[in-house]
Every structure is written in structure tokens, then in C-alpha cells.
Amino acid sequence: MKLIGPFKQIITLANLSLxxxxxxxxxxIIVDGGxxxxxxxxxxxxxFEELRSEYPNVTIEEVEGEQIVLxxxxxxxxxxxxxxxxxxxxxxxxxxxxYLEIAESGGGIWSSVQHTxxxxxxxxxxxxxxxxxxxxSLGITTIEVKSGYGLDVxxxxxxLRIIKKAQTLTKATLIPTCLSAxxxxxxxxxxxxSYLDFIIAEILPKVKExxxxxxxxxxxxxxxxxxxxxxxxxLKTKELGFEITVHADQFTPGSSRIAVEVGAQSADHLEATIxxxxxxxxxxxxxxxxxxxxxxxxxxxFTPARKLLDAGAILAIASDWNPGSxxxxxxxxxxxxxxxxxxxxxxxxxxxxxxxxxxALGLEDRGRLEKGLKAxxxxxxxxxxxxxLYNQGSLTAENIYIxxxxxxx
Numbered sequence: 491m492k493l494i495g496p497f498k499q500i501i502t503l504a505n506l507s508l509x510x511x512x513x514x515x516x517x518x519i520i521v522d523g524g525x526x527x528x529x530x531x532x533x534x535x536x537x538f539e540e541l542r543s544e545y546p547n548v549t550i551e552e553v554e555g556e557q558i559v560l561x562x563x564x565x566x567x568x569x570x571x572x573x574x575x576x577x578x579x580x581x582x583x584x585x586x587x588x589y590l591e592i593a594e595s596g597g598g599i600w601s602s603v604q605h606t607x608x609x610x611x612x613x614x615x616x617x618x619x620x621x622x623x624x625x626x627s628l629g630i631t632t633i634e635v636k637s638g639y640g641l642d643v644x645x646x647x648x649x650l651r652i653i654k655k656a657q658t659l660t661k662a663t664l665i666p667t668c669l670s671a672x673x674x675x676x677x678x679x680x681x682x683x684s685y686l687d688f689i690i691a692e693i694l695p696k697v698k699e700x701x702x703x704x705x706x707x708x709x710x711x712x713x714x715x716x717x718x719x720x721x722x723x724x725l726k727t728k729e730l731g732f733e734i735t736v737h738a739d740q741f742t743p744g745s746s747r748i749a750v751e752v753g754a755q756s757a758d759h760l761e762a763t764i765x766x767x768x769x770x771x772x773x774x775x776x777x778x779x780x781x782x783x784x785x786x787x788x789x790x791x792f793t794p795a796r797k798l799l800d801a802g803a804i805l806a807i808a809s810d811w812n813p814g815s816x817x818x819x820x821x822x823x824x825x826x827x828x829x830x831x832x833x834x835x836x837x838x839x840x841x842x843x844x845x846x847x848x849x850a851l852g853l854e855d856r857g858r859l860e861k862g863l864k865a866x867x868x869x870x871x872x873x874x875x876x877x878x879l880y881n882q883g884s885l886t887a888e889n890i891y892i893x894x895x896x897x898x899x
Contacts, residue, residue: 492894494551495524496538498873499558502859503844509772510802512837519875525559527865530893535859557888558875560840561859562631562866564847565821567758567779569636569669569812570621571614571649571656574605576814583788589713599639599673602813606639606649614652615659621811621819622660623899628822629868629887631662631897634808634851636707638669641678643692646670650702661892665851667735668697671708671715671723682715686723694730705755709737710745717748724752733852739763740784750774756806756850760793761785768794772801777850779806780842782828783816795832795842806850807842823883836879865894 500523506512524538526545534541542550579597592598606614618635625633635653640646646668653666670693674685697703706727710720714737724734736749740759746767749757757771758779771778780793798805807828811819818824821843829839845857856864870878871888878885890897 491526491528491533491545492549492551493524493526493538493541493545494891495541495553497523497553497559497869498556499523499875500525500535500859501558501560501840501875502535503561503840504858504860506837506841506845508846508849509804511799512835512841514835514837517837523559525859525865525867527894530865532859532861532863532865534861553869555871556873557869557871558873559859559867559869560629560875560878561844561857562868562890562892563629563821563843564632564851564857565625565630565809565811565843566634566756566806566847566850567781567808567810568634569638569810570625570633570819571618571635571637571653572602572606572639572813573609573614573617574602574813576601576817579814580787580817599814600676602639603641603675607645611648611652614649615655618652618656619659622656622662622664624819625821626660626662626890626897627887627899628820629890630821631866631890631892632665632848632851632853632856633662634665634667636667636669637703638672638707641670641672641675643696646693647696647700647702650697651700654702661897665705666703667705667707668694668703668732669707669709671706671720673709673714683719686715686719690723690726690730694727694732698730698732704733705735706732707735707737710748711737711740712742717745720745721748721752724748724754728752735850739767743767746771746778750776755852758808758810759784760798761790763794765797768797768801768803771798772803775804777804777806777846779808779847779850780828781808781810781816782824783810783818786824786827787815787817792828792831795828795834799834799838804846804849805838805842806847807839808847820883822878826879826882829879836876839879865891867891
């Protein structure tokens with residue numbers, strides 16, 4: 491066994507509710523604490539000197555200076571496997587160009603599809619690995635990664651195989667998600683329903699056969715797939731044994747209700763969610779995932795996080811890191827800004843990027859600092875945990891531990 495400490499503060503997130511609002515007074519804060527680890531799991535969290543006395547033969551890993559420790563963060567929605575970039579889209583948007591005008595000039599999702607199809611496997615693996623390492627450096631040790639820039643059998647499988655290979659090169663946990671239903675590709679002959687049927691018949695069986703992903707996503711929006719055809723697709727996907735999640739209510743309301751009706755693990759975006767659907771989400775086990783990076787990238791309003799929490803919903807916060815609408819990738823900065831605009835407590839933000847995000851991915855073995863859970867945690871060189879969000883991402887992580895071991899690039 492190994493005892494790491496002493497930490498100025500340990501914020502365990504123990505005993506916090508999975509759903510609804512949280513006050514900072516509910517946070518368990520252990521002063522001058524230590525974390526006892528056996529193998530890859532936490533055995534005990536408590537006062538450092540008391541743990542050292544209780545376990546006199548334990549290996550000690552001393553912490554230098556004043557540091558606080560939090561459970562490692564979880565980014566439950568990213569698109570970080572892609573080729574090319576869309577800086578021109580961002581510039582055109584800021585000039586006042588519409589989504590349609592940008593797409594017609596060669597931008598938009600289809601631009602990323604073309605770049606990703608043209609990229610070699612080596613290039614995609616290299617850039618994906620670099621983005622993974624950047625996220626780990628922020629303290630994020632569990633990362634969901636979507637396909638969705640291939641949009642045919644060959645290239646969707648190429649993306650998912652690269653994500654699988656990247657898992658062998660990193661200590662972080664990667665959660666692959668098949669987003670072949672990102673939009674109907676321009677080179678597909680047939681309507682939306684035909685393309686969704688094509689995914690069911692041609693792509694998902696191969697994904698399942700090769701063990702490339704257990705999750706499937708779909709973008710329900712006027713510019714992508716319509717509500718009823720999407721609902722039919724999701725139900726068929728569930729019959730194939732996949733877990734499901736949904737890009738919902740980004741620009742128009744209504745699709746979050748479909749996510750709840752089909753039992754999706756999460757409904758992500760929700761910038762356009764109306765009050766009736768907030769209550770619908772709040773009375774379900776579908777996680778409402780806010781993606782503030784997309785709001786910042788597009789200049790759109792934020793997910794109504796305050797209303798969702800007050801209604802009793804499970805709120806997660808993720809980065810949506812992608813080349814088009816959310817190029818920043820810094821979850822801590824985004825979550826801090828969301829907190830400012832939506833008046834979220836520190837406890838609510840920390841829950842949203844740890845155990846509540848874990849729940850959105852079907853994971854219950856991480857996100858808190860408690861006995862029996864995965865020993866993933868992050869430290870910051872400060873004497874007060876509040877400084878992490880207060881500095882909005884400029885206070886960088888000091889050390890990242892994955893499975894109880896200090897991570898190095």
C-alpha cells in the first residue's frame with residue numbers, strides 16, 4: 491500500500507446527490523489529508539498523520555508544498571478524433587455569415603469529414619494522442635471520443651479503430667462512441683431514413699463485431715436528422731445492444747424529450763431546451779449534459795443549467811471539443827464560465843465534471859475520492875480548492891494520478 495500526502499485540502503465529493511442542486515456547505519473537505527492506495531484503488535481517505543500511524547509499514551509518497559486534491563475530471567462528450575481545422579468557419583461566423591453560408595463556401599461538418607477521410611491513420615492517431623495528452627494535463631483522465639467525421643463504412647471504422655489503438659497508448663480511459671448519424675453525407679444516394687438504415691445494417695454490426703464501441707449517438711436537428719426517424723433509429727440501435735446518447739435541443743427544442751423516451755444515457759447540448767422539457771429531463775435518469783464550449787464557439791446562449799438543477803435533473807458538464815463549434819477544449823475554463831452565467835455553486839460544477847459525468851458514461855467506479863473507487867485524482871498548487879474555478883483555467887494542474895500513479899507525458 492501507498493499513502494500520498496499531506497494535502498492542504500482533500501475535496502472528496504463523498505455523499506453528494508447524483509441529481510439536483512448542491513450547496514458548497516455539503517462538500518466534505520479533509521484538511522491535512524492523505525489518500526491510502528492499494529493497487530489501483532483507493533483504500534481510505536483521511537487525516538495524513540492518523541493514516542500514517544494506523545498503517546506504520548505503508549510506503550509514503552510525500553507531497554511538496556501546499557496542494558489541494560480533487561477527483562480527476564471526466565469529459566463525457568468530445569469529438570477529438572478529426573483531421574484538418576475550421577479556423578475559417580470561426581472567422582466567417584464572427585463576420586456575420588450564417589451556418590448555411592459557411593457550409594456553401596466549403597466549411598461546416600462536411601469540411602471536417604473530407605479532412606478526416608483524407609488524413610492517414612498515422613496522422614489521425616498522432617493528433618488524437620496529442621489532444622488526449624492535453625486533456626490529461628488539465629486533470630481529465632476519462633474521455634469520451636466520438637466518430638462522426640467518416641460517415642461511410644470505411645472511414646467510420648477507421649476512426650473507431652484509431653480510437654481503440656489510442657487506448658493502448660494512454661493511461662487515460664477512452665470511451666468510444668459511434669456517431670455515424672452525425673448528418674447524412676453529401677455523397678450518400680438516398681434520404682435520411684435510408685442512411686440511418688444503412689448505419690444499422692452496414693456499420694453497427696461491424697462496430698459490434700470488432701468491439702469498437704458500446705455507445706451510439708445521433709444529432710437530432712433540422713440540419714441533421716428529424717425527431718421521428720431519429721427515435722426509430724435509436725430504438726433499433728438499442729435492440730442491437732448498444733447504449734445510446736443524443737445530441738439534443740442545440741438549436742431547436744423537442745429532441746431531449748425523445749432522448750428520455752428511448753432511455754438515453756444522456757441528452758447533450760440543450761441550449762434550446764424549453765421549460766416543459768426541463769421538467770421531463772428532471773424526472774428521468776437521462777443526464778442533461780451542458781456543453782458550454784459550443785455556446786462560446788458559436789456565440790449562442792448557454793444550456794439552462796440552473797433551471798435543470800433546480801428542477802432536480804442530473805447535470806453533467808463536458809467540453810464538446812471539436813474542430814467547428816467548440817475548438818477550445820479546456821473543460822475547466824468552460825465550466826467556470828458556465829458557472830458565472832448560470833450561477834452554479836462550486837459543488838455543482840465539480841459534481842458536473844466528475845461523478846455526474848461518469849454516470850452519463852455508465853461508470854460508477856470513479857468521480858469521488860472514496861474507498862474502493864479508481865485512484866484517479868488531480869492536485870493543484872494552492873491552499874484553497876475554490877481557486878481552481880476562480881482562476882477559470884489559468885491555475886494549471888500540478889500532478890495527475892491515474893490508477894494511483896503519477897502521470898507523465
